[in-house]
Amino acid sequence: MKKSLQTGRTTVRRLPKRGAYERDTINRILDEALICHVGFIIEEQPMVIPTIHTRIGDALYFHGSAASRMLRWLREGVPVCVTVTLLDGLVLARSAFHHSMNYRSVVVLGTAREVVDRKEKLRVLEAIVEHVMRGRARDARRPHENELKSTMLVRLPLDEASAKIRTGPPLDDEEDYSMPIWAGVLPLALTASEPIADPRSNLGIEVPEYIRAYRR
Numbered sequence: 001m002k003k004s005l006q007t008g009r010t011t012v013r014r015l016p017k018r019g020a021y022e023r024d025t026i027n028r029i030l031d032e033a034l035i036c037h038v039g040f041i042i043e044e045q046p047m048v049i050p051t052i053h054t055r056i057g058d059a060l061y062f063h064g065s066a067a068s069r070m071l072r073w074l075r076e077g078v079p080v081c082v083t084v085t086l087l088d089g090l091v092l093a094r095s096a097f098h099h100s101m102n103y104r105s106v107v108v109l110g111t112a113r114e115v116v117d118r119k120e121k122l123r124v125l126e127a128i129v130e131h132v133m134r135g136r137a138r139d140a141r142r143p144h145e146n147e148l149k150s151t152m153l154v155r156l157p158l159d160e161a162s163a164k165i166r167t168g169p170p171l172d173d174e175e176d177y178s179m180p181i182w183a184g185v186l187p188l189a190l191t192a193s194e195p196i197a198d199p200r201s202n203l204g205i206e207v208p209e210y211i212r213a214y215r216r
Contacts, residue, residue: 003022003023003024004021004022004023005021005022005023005026005158005159005160005161005162006019006021006162007109007160009109009160010107010109010160010161010162011162012162012164015164018164018165018166019162019163019164020162020163020164020165021161021162021163023058023158025163025165026106026158026161026162026163027055027158029084029086029104029105029106029163030053030055030060030084030106030108031055031131032086032104032216033053033084033085033086033106034052034131034132034190034216035050035051035052035053035084036050036051036052036053036060036062036082036083036084037049037050037051037082037083037084038050038051038062038070038074038080038081038082039080039081039082039083040070040073040074040078040079040080040081041078041079042069042073042078047070049070051064051070052128052131052132053082053084053128053131054124054127054128054130054131055131055158056123056124056127058157058158058159059155059156059157059158060082060108060155060156060158061115061124061127061128061153061154061155061156062074062112062153062154062156063124063125063128063151063152063153063154064151064152065150065151065152066149066150066151066152068152071114071152071154072152074112074154074156075112075113075114075152075154077111077112077113078111079109079110079111080109080110080111080112080156081107081108081109082106082107082108082109082156083105083106083107083108084105084106085103085104085105086103086104086105087101087102087103087188088101088102088103088104088167088187088188088189089101089102089185089186089187089188090102090185090186090188091166091169091170091185092170092182092183092184092185092186093170093171093172093176093183094170094172094176094177094179094181094183095172095173095176098170098171098172098173098176099170100166100170101166102166102167102168102185102187103164103165103166104163104164104165105163105164105165106161106162106163106164107161107162107164108156108158108160108161109160109161110156110157110158110159110160111156112154112155112156113154113155114152114153114154114155115153115154115155118148121148121151121153122142122143122148124153124155125143125151125153126142133210133211133214134210135208135209135210136210139208168185169183169184169185170183170184170185189216190216191216192214192215192216195207195211195212
């Protein structure tokens with residue numbers, strides 16, 4: 001398994017110092033993100049669709065209805081571009097020009113293939129549940145046969161990808177540092193609120209610890 005996923009197509013051109021190509025760095029960003037955006041072209045029309053993903057080893061997986069137009073096109077091997085972004089903070093500079101954001105992002109290029117093996121489908125669908133909520137798969141009912149048949153799953157190899165990351169304070173022009181304007185970073189994070197039970201939940205069932213202690 002190659003450690004660097006850099007290719008000519010994924011090399012960061014704008015602000016190259018922010019580029020990262022190590023598989024471990026890319027994997028961590030993909031694993032933390034809850035949503036990715038899948039870009040592809042259908043009959044000369046660009047499309048970008050948000051969807052849930054999971055990573056297992058050196059591949060990304062997406063699932064949805066067997067009638068999904070996106071998945072039906074992906075399984076045919078059309079070129080695909082997948083992106084994720086994690087927003088970590090608002091960077092407030094002294095000048096409007098140098099305002100920015102701290103972020104971690106990933107771009108993945110490649111072609112996907114349908115997963116048809118039943119055991120692999122079950123394993124990946126469980127991994128998708130765990131990606132969203134670790135610990136949930138052991139409580140949730142496993143898919144029955146009709147649900148498996150109505151679900152399509154595709155696999156995208158992680159062979160060509162890059163990350164782009166910004167951290168740290170604003171970078172103002174030197175003459176602006178003496179201006180009497182507050183500058184710095186407002187950190188942002190995804191946090192969970194109090195769980196809201198389904199009105200049809202059975203009375204007396206406590207909220208599981210993995211939900212009460214949820215962190216991303």
